[in-house]
Amino acid sequence: MSTSAEAEPAPLLRVDNLHTRFATEQGPLRAVDGVSFDLGVGETFGIVGESGSGKSALVRTIMNLLPASARVPEGRVLFDGRDVRALSPLEAKHFWGTEMAMVFQDPSTSLNPVKKIGAQVTESMRYHLGLSKAQATARALDLLAETGISEPRRRLDQYPHELSGGMRQRVMIAIALACEPRLLVADEPTTALDVTVQKQILELLARLQREHGMAMILISHDFGVVSGMADRIAVMYAGQFVESAPAAETFQDIKHPYTEALLSSIPRFDHPSHTRLLAIGGRPPNMVTPPAGCRFAPRCGYADDSCTGAPPPLASTDSDTAPRAASRTHQFRCIHPVTSSPRVARRATDHTHDEVTV
C-alpha cells in the first residue's frame, strides 16, 4: 500500500499481502501470491483475470472457504479492523453469512437439489438472526420479491430444479442478502447464465448494492461485466494483481501489457467479419514453479532480457507532486509500461455491459 496523504476513513475490507498455497504432488502451488487491496463501505471492486489466474482462490481465501489442502502462509484479511482468519469460534459463529456473504458462479449447483427454496432462504435467518419460522418466511417473501422473482409465495414450496437458471441465481442472491451482509462477494455470478439474463442479474446486483449500502467484490473473466459495475478494477494474472486502477482509468490509461492484451482479445461488433482476434499466445505459467522475473514475460510482446531477471515491483502512476489516496492510485507491475494505446482506449470506453468473453 502506498502511503496516503489524504485522511481516509478506515476501509471496510483490507486485504494485506495475502498468499495462498495449495499442496500438490509437484509441490506447493502459489494460487494467490501477495495480493493487497482496500475496499471502502459501499464500493465495488472488480477483479478480472483468465481461468486459473487465482481469482476464485483469492475470494475463497477471503471468505475462509479453502479446502483442507490449502495454506495461507502470509497475509491478513481485515474486515472492519478484525482479522477474519483469527476469529475466535464464538466470534466466527455468526460472522460468516451475516457480515460477508457470497454468490456463486453456477446457480444450478449452488442450491441443494433436495431442499425446498423456502427452507434454503430461511435457514440462515433462523440460525443467525434467531427469527421464528413465520418471521423468516415473511422476510424470505420480501427478499424473493426484492430480487424480482415472480410469485414468491409459490417459489417457497418449489425445488431448485423447478426454477430457471436466472431465477435460481436470484434465489442465491436472496439467500446471500438474507442477513444484511456489509460485503457481498460475487464470484462470476453471471458466467453460467445466458446473455439477456446476465444483464438482468448485474442490474439487480447493482440496485441491491445501492439500496443496502453493501460493498461488493465482483469477479469475472469478462471486462464487460466488471466495467459497468466496479469503482475500481484489478487485473489478476498468475496469482498477482498486475494492474489495479479506478475503473475509468483502467481503460483510458493502460499500463500493463497483459491488460492491453486482454482488451485487444475482446471480439467487437464493429470489427469487419472474419477479423482474427488478437489472442494471447501461450499459457499461464505453472504456479508451482513461476517464472523468476515478470510472470507475463514469456507471453509478452514487449518483454526483453530485463523482464526475466527480478520480479517487477508494484509501481504507481503517482507523481510526487500530486499524491493520491490509496484507493485512487493506479498501480501496475511492469518495468516497461504501455505508454498509450488509443486504439484500445477508444474501444474500452464504450465497452460497457457487453457480454463478451475475454
Add this chain to the structure above:
Amino acid sequence: MVPETNVQERRATGAPDGPATTEEPVAADVAGRRRYGPHHRLGLWLALGWLAVVVLAAVLANLLPLAEARDSSKTFDAPILASPDLFSGHPLGTDRQGLDILGGIVFGFRVSLIVGLGSVAIGIIIGGTVGLLAGYFRRSVDTAVGVFTDATLAFPPLILLIALAAALRPSTWTITLELGVVTIPVYVRLARAHTLTIAQREFVLAARAQGARSLRILLREVAPLVVRPLLAYGFTMVAVMIVAEASLSFLGLSIPPPFPTLGNMISSGQQDFRTYPHLVFGPAIALFLTILALNQVGEEAQRRMSHRESKL
C-alpha cells in the same frame, strides 16, 4: 410409461426422422415398453399385493384363526403329517409333530420381516453414519474406517456368523443384529462414496459461506442426498437378508425349531421330502414368492430413485 407415449406419438405423427436416426430410438422405445409395459405393471401390483398379505399376516399372526404352529405340547390330538387340504383346519397340512404348516409360515414371515428390515435398518443407520463421517472428514477418520471396512469385508461372513451364533443365544433379535453387523461395511462404502461426490458440490460451499459448520452441513446438506441411494439399495438388501436368515436357519445357526422360521421348516421337512413334499414346498414357495415380490418392488424403487437423481 414415458417411452410408451413416445412410441405412440412417433407412430401417430409418423415424424419423418432421417433414415440413419430412425432405427435406434424406435428399438430403444420398444425395449423400454417391454420393460415398463403393462405386464411389468401387473407384476408390480401382484408383488405389492403379495407383500401386503405377508406384512398383514405377520402383524396379525396372533389374531388369525390359525391352528397351533409353535408349541408341540398342544398338538397331541392334531393329525400328524396331514396332507394339504384347503377346506380343513390345516390348509397346508401339518408336520411330524402335528404343527400347522400355514401357521408356521405366517410366524416365519414375522421372523423374516423383522430380520430383513431390522438388519437393513442397522446397516443403514450405523453404516450410513460412519460412511458419511469418513467421506466428509476424510484424512485419519477415513483411513481408520477404511481399514475397518476392508478387514470386515475380507473376513468370511459365514465364519463370523457361526462364531456369533455360538457366542450369542440365537433369537430373532440376535440374528438381526448379526446380519446387520456383517453388512455394515457395504453401507459404509456406499455412503462414503456418495458423500465424497456430494461434499464437493457447490451448495456445500455455499452453506459454508452462509456460516454453516460441519455438523449442520452434514445433517442438512449432505445426509438428505446420501440417504436416497442407501434406501434404494437397502430395499433390495431386505430380500437378501431374508434369504440369508433362511439359509442360516437351514444350517441350524439361527432360531432353532420348534419355533417356526421359513428356513428351519424347510430344513426339518427335508428328511420326509419324498413322501411328504408339502413340508418343504409350503415354506419354500412362500419364501420364493416373498423374495420375488421384494425384488420386483426393489427394482422399481431403485429405478425411480436413480431416475429422480439424474434429474436433479
